Amino acid sequence: GNEGLYWLKRILEHDSNHSVIMITAYGDVELAVRAVKEGAVDFVLKPWENSKLIATINAAIQLQNSRKEVKLLKEKEQNLKAAVKNDHTVIVGKSARFRETLDIVAKVAKTDANVLITGENGTGKEIIARELHQQSLRRNEVMVSVDMGSLSETLFESELFGHVKGAFTDAREDRAGKFEIARGSTLFMDEIANLSLPLQAKLLAALQNREIVKVGSNKKIPIDIRLVCATNSNLHTLVKEGKFREDLLYRINTIQIEIPPLRERVTDIPLLADFFLEIYCTKYKKPAFKLSDEVLEKMKQYAWPGNVRELQHTIEKAVILGDGDTLTLNNFFFSDAYTSPHTAVRTLEEMERRMIASSIRQNDGNLSAVATQLGITRQTLYNKIKKYQL
Structure with missing residues (x-):
């Protein structure tokens, strides 16, 4: 018996993925159980029945194939992470306005503060989100992205929180949601303004409680993400119009980064x-x-x-x-x-400067009131005050 354990150990040292079946007499069952604890996949009692022996061998082969598949998937995952990490988006720009944006990114990246990225369509909000992730302490994990505007009311919870098998008609197996997949990493929610009020409430509850519940389950799962959101809308205006929850805005907007238009x-x-x-x-x-x-x-x-x-x-x-x-x-x-000549651009800038200066005087220097009156965010207002040296 000890000789069998010796060779079991030697085989597994050579390749731990091998499936080893021990053959033993009835009196050696305790020894066979010990062998299973030390790495054997099963044992067969002598004298054996051919059908049972064949079934045991087939099961051992399937187990070995499964181990190989799992190992391959892990290697692919590691390669994917390495590829994504190396495929770092190139950021092009040396203008003063753009450098100010990148300076804020560098300061915020090392924290876990929630970030709201704003800017017009096409300014590169996702690129800035990836730069935040690449400079963060979570950069060794893959950033997970989700387009909130593409999520329907029915798929929202399943996509973000996941579901268990049988939760609904097409739920044929358990599925992890974006929050779970992004564990230890950054979760980027693009077009956050497109969420309906009921979905905003569900998202807010998950962020406040730092936990999710899969569809069809009652088990609470803690979340560990760094949240970055993006929008081309003025969320403060949407709050006033009753289209966006003010408490959700405060939750996602610890730091706001506005990307200047081209x-x-x-x-x-x-x-x-x-x-x-x-x-x-x-x-x-x-x-x-x-x-x-x-x-x-x-x-x-x-x-x-x-x-x-x-x-x-x-x-x-x-x-x-x-x-x-x-x-x-x-x-x-x-x-x-x-297309405008430079003289027209200068005239428009002068008009903008005078408008901002007038609004500041009208509101006695209350910048929140100025931003509201002009229909822009506070960050935009700060940038323009600095630009025009007001």
Whole structure:
């Protein structure tokens, strides 16, 4: 018996994934149980029945295959984490406004404070969210993203909190929700303003209690996430209109980071244009195009209503259709409705400066009242006060 235990140990030292079946006499059952505790998958009593022996061997083979699959899945998970970590989004921009944003990111990232990222469509809110995660203490885990605007009323709880088998018609197996998947990591909720009031209440309860309950279960599961939300809406205005819960806003808005629109980052436009130009010339196997001086000047004058995303798509289309070695104005289309000479831009800025200054005087320096009157967030107001040196 001891000799069998010796070889069991030697086999498992060689490869712990091997399935070992012990064969023993009736009187050695206690020894066989000991062997199972030390790593054998089963034991067969002598004399054995062939059918039972075959069934035991088949079960051992299935167990060994399952172990291999689990090991493979773990390796794939590790590779995925490494790939995501290495696939770090490049952030392009040196303008003063954009550097201020990145400075705030650097200060906030090392904390677990909830962050609300605001800005117009196409400004790069998800990129800033990923930068927050990459600089955080949770960066070794994969950031989990969810588009709140795409969640229906019926799927909300299942997607975020998970469900157990049989909870509803199509629940054929247990499923983890986004909160559970993001344990120890960052959970990024995009388009947070699109949630209905009933769903906002459910989300608020989970955040306040720091626990979730899967659909069809009554077991409470603690959550450990760093929450980052994003929206292009003014949540303070939505609160006044009764469309967004004020208590939820305070819960998700420990720190607010506002990303400036591209028209306020004019010096970054050539940098971004060159960045996307290199990407798409490589992707579409085109020559190393250059942008003419006229194109760069037009880009600086253009208002870019779609912001960085619009600039990216504009460069991509020009590269696909371009010929020669230089892209000219003939390769681009800029709507006159969004193109203004610099003199007009300066005039608009002066009008904005006077409006803010007047509102500050009217409200006796109460910046919360000023932001409300102008229909902008406090962070936007602070940025403009600093820009215009008011």
